[in-house]
Amino acid sequence: MAHEPAEHFENLAQQEHASHLGMWLFLTSEVLLFGALFGLYTGYRLEYQQDFSLAVHHNNIAIGTINTAILVTSSFSAAWAVHSARRGSRRGILVSLGITLLLGLVFLVLKGIEYKEHFDAGIFPGALYRSEELPSHGANLFFTLYFFLTGLHALHVIGGMSALAVLALLGARGRHTPERHTSLELGVLYWHLVDVIWIFVWPLMYLQK
Protein backbone atom coordinates (compact mmCIF):
# COMPACT_ATOMS: atom_id res chain seq x y z
CA MET A 1 0.00 0.00 0.00
CA ALA A 2 1.45 3.38 -0.98
CA HIS A 3 1.72 5.96 1.79
CA GLU A 4 1.19 9.65 1.16
CA PRO A 5 2.11 12.41 3.59
CA ALA A 6 -0.56 14.82 4.87
CA GLU A 7 -0.76 17.82 2.56
CA HIS A 8 1.08 20.19 4.91
CA PHE A 9 4.18 17.98 4.89
CA GLU A 10 6.69 17.83 2.06
CA ASN A 11 7.29 14.12 2.46
CA LEU A 12 6.78 11.15 4.80
CA ALA A 13 10.16 11.64 6.49
CA GLN A 14 9.19 15.17 7.50
CA GLN A 15 5.79 13.97 8.73
CA GLU A 16 7.38 11.24 10.80
CA HIS A 17 9.89 13.65 12.27
CA ALA A 18 7.04 15.97 13.27
CA SER A 19 5.22 13.02 14.87
CA HIS A 20 8.27 12.07 16.92
CA LEU A 21 8.91 15.66 17.98
CA GLY A 22 5.25 16.08 18.96
CA MET A 23 5.36 12.87 21.00
CA TRP A 24 8.51 13.98 22.80
CA LEU A 25 6.90 17.32 23.64
CA PHE A 26 3.95 15.39 25.10
CA LEU A 27 6.37 13.22 27.08
CA THR A 28 7.97 16.44 28.36
CA SER A 29 4.62 17.55 29.78
CA GLU A 30 4.39 14.18 31.55
CA VAL A 31 7.91 14.57 32.91
CA LEU A 32 6.97 18.01 34.26
CA LEU A 33 3.91 16.51 35.97
CA PHE A 34 5.96 13.83 37.71
CA GLY A 35 8.90 16.22 38.14
CA ALA A 36 6.73 18.47 40.29
CA LEU A 37 5.87 15.48 42.49
CA PHE A 38 9.53 14.46 42.74
CA GLY A 39 10.27 18.06 43.72
CA LEU A 40 7.60 17.91 46.40
CA TYR A 41 9.15 14.66 47.65
CA THR A 42 12.55 16.38 47.84
CA GLY A 43 11.12 19.25 49.89
CA TYR A 44 9.15 17.11 52.34
CA ARG A 45 11.96 14.63 52.73
CA LEU A 46 14.39 17.38 53.73
CA GLU A 47 11.86 18.64 56.25
CA TYR A 48 10.84 15.22 57.67
CA GLN A 49 13.99 13.11 57.18
CA GLN A 50 13.45 10.80 60.16
CA ASP A 51 9.76 10.19 59.43
CA PHE A 52 10.44 9.53 55.75
CA SER A 53 13.19 7.07 56.64
CA LEU A 54 10.87 5.07 58.91
CA ALA A 55 8.03 5.19 56.38
CA VAL A 56 10.20 3.94 53.48
CA HIS A 57 11.09 0.85 55.52
CA HIS A 58 7.43 0.02 55.78
CA ASN A 59 7.16 -0.43 52.00
CA ASN A 60 7.52 -3.93 50.58
CA ILE A 61 10.99 -3.82 49.01
CA ALA A 62 10.56 -7.29 47.44
CA ILE A 63 7.44 -6.25 45.52
CA GLY A 64 9.00 -2.90 44.57
CA THR A 65 12.13 -4.61 43.23
CA ILE A 66 10.25 -7.35 41.35
CA ASN A 67 8.03 -4.66 39.80
CA THR A 68 11.15 -2.78 38.68
CA ALA A 69 12.49 -5.90 36.95
CA ILE A 70 9.05 -6.45 35.40
CA LEU A 71 8.84 -2.94 33.97
CA VAL A 72 12.37 -2.87 32.52
CA THR A 73 11.64 -6.27 30.93
CA SER A 74 8.38 -4.90 29.52
CA SER A 75 10.35 -2.00 28.01
CA PHE A 76 12.57 -4.57 26.32
CA SER A 77 9.60 -6.49 24.91
CA ALA A 78 7.96 -3.24 23.76
CA ALA A 79 11.19 -2.19 22.02
CA TRP A 80 11.28 -5.64 20.43
CA ALA A 81 7.82 -4.99 18.94
CA VAL A 82 9.27 -2.00 17.04
CA HIS A 83 12.31 -4.10 16.09
CA SER A 84 9.92 -6.76 14.74
CA ALA A 85 7.96 -4.14 12.77
CA ARG A 86 11.18 -2.94 11.15
CA ARG A 87 11.91 -6.53 10.10
CA GLY A 88 8.36 -7.08 8.87
CA SER A 89 7.53 -9.78 11.45
CA ARG A 90 3.83 -9.54 12.29
CA ARG A 91 4.12 -12.49 14.67
CA GLY A 92 7.06 -10.80 16.40
CA ILE A 93 5.00 -7.63 16.91
CA LEU A 94 2.05 -9.53 18.41
CA VAL A 95 4.13 -11.77 20.68
CA SER A 96 6.19 -8.80 21.92
CA LEU A 97 3.15 -6.64 22.62
CA GLY A 98 1.38 -9.62 24.24
CA ILE A 99 4.31 -10.13 26.62
CA THR A 100 4.39 -6.38 27.37
CA LEU A 101 0.68 -6.35 28.21
CA LEU A 102 1.03 -9.42 30.41
CA LEU A 103 3.94 -7.86 32.32
CA GLY A 104 1.94 -4.64 32.74
CA LEU A 105 -0.93 -6.66 34.21
CA VAL A 106 1.38 -8.50 36.63
CA PHE A 107 2.82 -5.12 37.70
CA LEU A 108 -0.68 -3.83 38.50
CA VAL A 109 -1.65 -6.99 40.40
CA LEU A 110 1.50 -6.76 42.56
CA LYS A 111 0.82 -3.06 43.15
CA GLY A 112 -2.71 -3.97 44.23
CA ILE A 113 -1.35 -6.56 46.70
CA GLU A 114 0.96 -3.90 48.11
CA TYR A 115 -1.87 -1.39 48.45
CA LYS A 116 -3.91 -3.99 50.33
CA GLU A 117 -1.01 -4.50 52.76
CA HIS A 118 -0.99 -0.75 53.38
CA PHE A 119 -4.75 -0.53 53.86
CA ASP A 120 -4.66 -3.45 56.32
CA ALA A 121 -2.07 -1.48 58.35
CA GLY A 122 -4.26 1.64 58.39
CA ILE A 123 -2.09 3.39 55.82
CA PHE A 124 -4.29 5.54 53.62
CA PRO A 125 -3.64 8.87 51.87
CA GLY A 126 -4.29 12.24 53.49
CA ALA A 127 -6.94 12.64 56.21
CA LEU A 128 -7.86 8.92 56.01
CA TYR A 129 -4.43 7.96 57.39
CA ARG A 130 -4.69 6.08 60.70
CA SER A 131 -1.50 4.04 61.09
CA GLU A 132 -0.73 3.29 64.73
CA GLU A 133 2.75 2.02 63.91
CA LEU A 134 3.76 5.22 62.09
CA PRO A 135 1.59 7.98 63.57
CA SER A 136 3.81 10.96 62.67
CA HIS A 137 2.75 13.80 60.37
CA GLY A 138 5.85 13.18 58.24
CA ALA A 139 4.87 9.52 57.66
CA ASN A 140 1.37 10.66 56.71
CA LEU A 141 2.90 13.06 54.15
CA PHE A 142 5.20 10.34 52.81
CA PHE A 143 2.35 7.90 52.23
CA THR A 144 0.08 10.56 50.78
CA LEU A 145 2.82 11.30 48.24
CA TYR A 146 3.39 7.57 47.81
CA PHE A 147 -0.23 6.91 46.94
CA PHE A 148 -0.43 9.94 44.66
CA LEU A 149 2.80 9.13 42.80
CA THR A 150 2.27 5.39 42.47
CA GLY A 151 -1.48 5.82 41.79
CA LEU A 152 -0.81 8.32 39.03
CA HIS A 153 1.87 6.03 37.68
CA ALA A 154 -0.54 3.07 37.75
CA LEU A 155 -3.04 5.13 35.74
CA HIS A 156 -0.28 5.70 33.20
CA VAL A 157 0.39 1.95 33.12
CA ILE A 158 -3.31 1.37 32.39
CA GLY A 159 -3.26 4.11 29.72
CA GLY A 160 -0.14 2.62 28.15
CA MET A 161 -1.61 -0.88 28.18
CA SER A 162 -4.77 0.42 26.48
CA ALA A 163 -2.71 2.08 23.75
CA LEU A 164 -0.56 -1.03 23.25
CA ALA A 165 -3.68 -3.23 23.07
CA VAL A 166 -5.06 -1.06 20.25
CA LEU A 167 -1.67 -1.15 18.52
CA ALA A 168 -1.64 -4.96 18.84
CA LEU A 169 -5.05 -5.10 17.13
CA LEU A 170 -3.72 -2.88 14.33
CA GLY A 171 -0.67 -5.14 14.15
CA ALA A 172 -2.90 -8.19 13.74
CA ARG A 173 -4.45 -6.44 10.73
CA GLY A 174 -1.01 -5.87 9.24
CA ARG A 175 -1.00 -2.11 9.76
CA HIS A 176 2.61 -1.93 11.05
CA THR A 177 4.85 -2.39 8.02
CA PRO A 178 8.66 -2.07 7.81
CA GLU A 179 8.17 1.19 5.89
CA ARG A 180 5.50 2.68 8.11
CA HIS A 181 4.94 1.94 11.80
CA THR A 182 5.00 5.39 13.37
CA SER A 183 1.92 4.76 15.55
CA LEU A 184 3.61 1.69 17.05
CA GLU A 185 6.81 3.66 17.70
CA LEU A 186 4.91 6.45 19.44
CA GLY A 187 2.83 4.10 21.61
CA VAL A 188 5.97 2.24 22.63
CA LEU A 189 7.72 5.55 23.43
CA TYR A 190 4.92 6.27 25.90
CA TRP A 191 5.42 2.85 27.50
CA HIS A 192 9.13 3.54 27.90
CA LEU A 193 8.30 6.79 29.70
CA VAL A 194 6.14 4.81 32.14
CA ASP A 195 9.20 2.61 32.77
CA VAL A 196 11.56 5.58 33.20
CA ILE A 197 9.26 7.20 35.77
CA TRP A 198 9.15 3.97 37.79
CA ILE A 199 12.95 3.71 37.58
CA PHE A 200 13.02 6.87 39.76
CA VAL A 201 9.97 6.05 41.91
CA TRP A 202 11.59 2.78 43.04
CA PRO A 203 14.69 4.23 44.78
CA LEU A 204 12.74 7.15 46.25
CA MET A 205 9.91 5.06 47.69
CA TYR A 206 11.67 1.78 48.52
CA LEU A 207 15.45 2.16 48.83
CA GLN A 208 16.03 5.26 50.98
CA LYS A 209 17.43 4.90 54.51
Next chain:
Amino acid sequence: MTDPNHSPQGPAESGRDYVFAWLGLLVLTLVSFGAHYLELGAFATAVSLSIAAVKAGVVGLVFMHLKTESVSVRTVAALNLAWVALISVGIALDVAAH
Protein backbone atom coordinates in the same frame (compact mmCIF):
# COMPACT_ATOMS: atom_id res chain seq x y z
CA MET B 1 11.79 21.86 6.68
CA THR B 2 12.90 18.31 7.17
CA ASP B 3 15.61 17.90 9.73
CA PRO B 4 18.67 16.79 7.77
CA ASN B 5 19.87 14.66 10.70
CA HIS B 6 16.70 12.63 10.77
CA SER B 7 15.86 9.68 8.61
CA PRO B 8 12.40 8.11 8.68
CA GLN B 9 13.38 4.92 10.45
CA GLY B 10 16.76 6.00 11.76
CA PRO B 11 19.69 3.59 11.64
CA ALA B 12 18.00 0.65 13.30
CA GLU B 13 19.42 -0.77 16.54
CA SER B 14 20.30 -4.42 16.22
CA GLY B 15 18.48 -7.05 18.25
CA ARG B 16 21.71 -7.53 20.15
CA ASP B 17 21.66 -3.87 21.30
CA TYR B 18 18.20 -4.39 22.81
CA VAL B 19 19.21 -7.62 24.57
CA PHE B 20 22.37 -6.03 26.03
CA ALA B 21 20.39 -2.98 27.16
CA TRP B 22 17.81 -5.21 28.88
CA LEU B 23 20.46 -7.32 30.62
CA GLY B 24 22.28 -4.13 31.64
CA LEU B 25 19.07 -2.75 33.16
CA LEU B 26 18.51 -5.94 35.15
CA VAL B 27 22.12 -5.91 36.40
CA LEU B 28 21.83 -2.24 37.41
CA THR B 29 18.58 -3.04 39.24
CA LEU B 30 20.42 -5.78 41.18
CA VAL B 31 23.35 -3.43 41.91
CA SER B 32 20.96 -0.78 43.23
CA PHE B 33 19.17 -3.41 45.36
CA GLY B 34 22.50 -4.66 46.73
CA ALA B 35 23.78 -1.14 47.42
CA HIS B 36 20.72 -0.56 49.59
CA TYR B 37 22.14 -3.02 52.12
CA LEU B 38 25.59 -1.40 52.24
CA GLU B 39 26.34 1.27 54.82
CA LEU B 40 26.74 4.15 52.42
CA GLY B 41 25.50 6.79 54.84
CA ALA B 42 24.91 10.16 53.25
CA PHE B 43 25.87 8.78 49.82
CA ALA B 44 23.05 6.20 49.69
CA THR B 45 20.57 8.54 48.00
CA ALA B 46 23.15 9.84 45.53
CA VAL B 47 24.18 6.27 44.62
CA SER B 48 20.62 4.99 44.09
CA LEU B 49 19.59 8.04 42.06
CA SER B 50 22.79 7.92 40.00
CA ILE B 51 22.10 4.29 39.12
CA ALA B 52 18.51 5.27 38.26
CA ALA B 53 19.83 8.04 35.98
CA VAL B 54 22.11 5.55 34.18
CA LYS B 55 19.15 3.16 33.74
CA ALA B 56 16.98 5.97 32.39
CA GLY B 57 19.83 6.85 30.03
CA VAL B 58 19.98 3.27 28.72
CA VAL B 59 16.19 3.21 28.15
CA GLY B 60 16.34 6.62 26.46
CA LEU B 61 19.35 5.98 24.23
CA VAL B 62 18.62 2.41 23.16
CA PHE B 63 14.91 1.62 23.64
CA MET B 64 13.66 5.14 22.85
CA HIS B 65 16.20 5.50 20.02
CA LEU B 66 17.64 8.80 21.23
CA LYS B 67 20.99 7.52 19.98
CA THR B 68 19.69 7.82 16.42
CA GLU B 69 17.04 10.54 16.79
CA SER B 70 17.22 14.04 15.29
CA VAL B 71 18.97 16.91 17.06
CA SER B 72 15.63 18.61 17.75
CA VAL B 73 14.18 15.51 19.47
CA ARG B 74 17.36 15.01 21.49
CA THR B 75 17.22 18.66 22.55
CA VAL B 76 13.66 18.23 23.83
CA ALA B 77 14.73 15.07 25.69
CA ALA B 78 17.66 16.91 27.28
CA LEU B 79 15.33 19.70 28.40
CA ASN B 80 13.36 17.08 30.35
CA LEU B 81 16.40 16.52 32.53
CA ALA B 82 16.96 20.24 32.96
CA TRP B 83 13.37 20.91 34.09
CA VAL B 84 13.34 18.15 36.71
CA ALA B 85 16.75 19.23 38.03
CA LEU B 86 15.59 22.85 38.20
CA ILE B 87 12.40 21.97 40.08
CA SER B 88 14.15 19.67 42.57
CA VAL B 89 17.12 21.96 43.24
CA GLY B 90 14.84 25.00 43.53
CA ILE B 91 12.58 23.33 46.07
CA ALA B 92 15.54 21.90 48.00
CA LEU B 93 17.17 25.34 48.23
CA ASP B 94 13.91 26.89 49.36
CA VAL B 95 13.44 24.30 52.12
CA ALA B 96 17.08 24.67 53.19
CA ALA B 97 16.67 28.47 53.38
CA HIS B 98 13.78 28.11 55.81
